[in-house]
Amino acid sequence: MPANWENQETFNEEGSGSIAAWIESLELRFRLDNLTxxxxxxxxxxxxxxxxxxxxxxVIKEAGAKIYATAKEALLERFDGKVSIETAVMKLSMARIDYSIANFGNSLKMMGDLIWETTLNRTSSSRLNVVSQGLVTKLSGxxxxxxxxxxxxxxxxxxLYVDLEFHNQLFVESQGNRRQQFQKRSINRVDSFNGSKGEPLRCHHCNFPGHKKAQCRRFLSGLPKKDYTIQNSSNSQNSFNKLDVPKSTCSIVSPKSSSLxxxxxxxxINRITSKCLIDSGSAISLAHYENMKDIDKESCEFKILGxxxxxxxxxxxxxxxxxxxxxxxxxxxxLSKSRVVRDKTILGMDFISQLKSTMIMKNGVVLNDHFFPFLEPVxxxxxxxxxxAMERQPVRYLRDTININSVEIPPSAEKKLSNETTLKMIEDRFGNEDLVSVFSKDKTDLGHCTITIPYIKFDYSKLKPFRPFCFPGRMMEQAETVIQEMLDSGTIEEGSAKMLHNLIPVRKKDGTIRPTTDMRRSND
Structure with a gap:
């Protein structure tokens, strides 16, 4: 006598109906056959x-199912609630993409799923090509x-989704900034600054005219976007004599071996394991007063601003x-009474400057060749x-000597050195290479200081969390690969052949061929 499960019909996506009902019928036959x-x-x-x-x-093979429950979940996820091709085509014809920043990502993914549902011959390897070609006809602008x-x-x-969503966000924000600036100029009646009806070509990253963002050297080098806007004085009568000078800023850059x-x-700390925030943005090290009750203290007096x-x-x-x-x-x-340092001690520049090496990794930080894992994502x-800040001049350190690159030197007797003088004194002693691993080399980020290391003044309203963007690096890898293949096959020669967004293959002194956008001093 045949078993009950043999009478179960083979599942057909079009004729068998719901996968859930089909599996329920099969499991009922399992119970009749005592298959527990x-x-x-x-x-x-x-x-x-x-x-x-x-x-x-x-579907079961792709899921790698080794037990019945895993295979059942994979089938339900694949077939259950799946719309028919006719329904998907109807939904696709009525679907529209919302280009607002809040809704663009979800509407783009929904459109991609509908395009995939309307495809008859589907394989996992062809999904990227099918969806990307379909989105070309659905998107605009x-x-x-x-x-x-x-x-x-x-x-x-x-x-694909991340790149398009990021590009749309940049475009919408830039349009909003331009509209806001135009309205501001109209209110203040300074139309004479425009010079003409048409806006000149201006980079959305560095705000300088004459090039686009894709050609911006600051953007391709991975440097952060800066805000160059100047706010006018609230007193309209003295607006031409009194302009608010923009504050110098020190931005947080992407993690590399030269930054922290x-x-x-x-x-x-003092043989007790403590939770520490290692931060190059702090000039000094701070601990909570209650955590250091039993340690001898020395008096001092200065102001800090967090x-x-x-x-x-x-x-x-x-x-x-x-x-x-x-x-x-x-x-x-x-010693501070701020709640910010209640659960963690801040170790600033006076601690970092004494280390021989500092390097940030994916899962931790390396200090003096010793790895310490992160307690929270960086x-x-x-x-x-x-x-x-003191009443007369800023200070950076509490000791009589300063430690730079593992060398102790006395502070300079000269007060309030200029930025250029400070940089020159450090470069004369240590050279340009590996100057100080956590200092900004941009002169606009430096302020006055009384010793031979820069005093960095922060504009807290402009500090933003770091958001990594991998487009320039990925584009460089693609350009290197394509250029090398074309050179090997004899399709192009080194020199003036432009390709891939005006990248030019040039042979460097070390023998490597690198793509560049500027031929001036490119072989140095």
Whole structure:
């Protein structure tokens, strides 16, 4: 007598109806045949693969299911609630893409899913090509041009969605800024500054005229976007004589071997494991007053201003030893009553400048060749950004000597050195290479200081969290690969052949061929 499961019809996506009802019918036949979950799991899986059809077997194979429950979930996820091709075509014809920043990402993904549902011959390898070609006909304007320029460069649908969403956000924000600036000029009646009806070509990254963002050297080098806007004085009568001078800023850049982002790790302070925020944005090291009750204190008096905008007077500090691997680093911890340092100690420039090497990694930070894992993701860690100020002049350090690149030097007797003089003194002693791993080399980011290291003044209203953007690096890799292949095949020669957004192949002194956009001094 044949078993009950043999009478189960083979699943057909069009004729068998819902996959959930079909599986429920099959499991009922399993109970009639006494095929339990515990004792006959592999047998139930084999029967399911036999009866589910060719496409269902492919779904189970792609899911890598080894037990019946996993295979069942994969089938339900693939077939259950799936619309028919006719319904998908109807929805696709009525679908519209919302280009607003808040809704563009979701509407773009929904459009891509509908395009995939209307495709008859579908394979996992062809999904990127099918969706990208379909989106070309559905998109319009600047997003459509961006997609057409990037066809062939996207490695996955996720890369395509992220790139288009980021490009649309930049475009919408730039249009909003231009509209806001135009309205501001109209209100203040300064039409004479325009010079003509048409706006000149201007970069949306560095705000300088004469080039686009794709040609901006600051953008291609990975440097952050800067705000060059100047706010006029509220007093309209003295608006021509009194302009608010923009504050100098120090931006947080992308993690490299030459910079250090804020990082929270565990270090031993006075032989006690403590949660520490290692931050190049803070000039000094700070600890909470309650955490240092039993340690001898020394008196001092100066003002600090943190990223929260709260001003505080520090009246005492204590000398402490911090273990970095096998090395003890002596740091004066300024004692504060702020809640910001209640659960973590801030280790600033006076600690970082004594380390021989600092490097930020994916999962932790390397200090003096010792790895310390992050206690929280580095993208969520905020800079302390603490300024120090006395009544007459800013200070950077509490000791009689300054430690730069592991060399102790006395502070200069000259007061309030200019930015150029300060940089020249440091370069004369240490050279240009590996100047100081956490200092900005942009002169506009420096302020006055009384010693031979720069005093960085922060504009807290313009500090933003770092958001990585990998487009320039990916474009450079593609350009290097294509140029090398064309050189090897003899299609192009080194020199003036322009390709891939005006990139030119040039042979450097070390023998490598690199793409460049500027031929001036390109072989240096």
């Amino acid at each position: 979950k515990e004792e006959h799991d592999q047998g139930r899986l084999i029967i399911l693969q036999l009866k589910v059809g060719t496409e269902g077997r492919n 600047h997003v459509q041009r961006r997609l057409m320029d990037g066809l062939g460069f996207y490695k996955s649908l996720k890369d 982002l804020p990082a929270i790790v565990n270090l031993k 990223a929260t905008g709260t001003e505080e007077v520090v009246k005492s500090f204590c000398n402490s030893s911090i273990m970095v691997g096998d090395i003890s680093v002596g740091v004066p911890l300024c 993208s969520e860690t905020l800079s302390a950004s603490i300024d120090i």
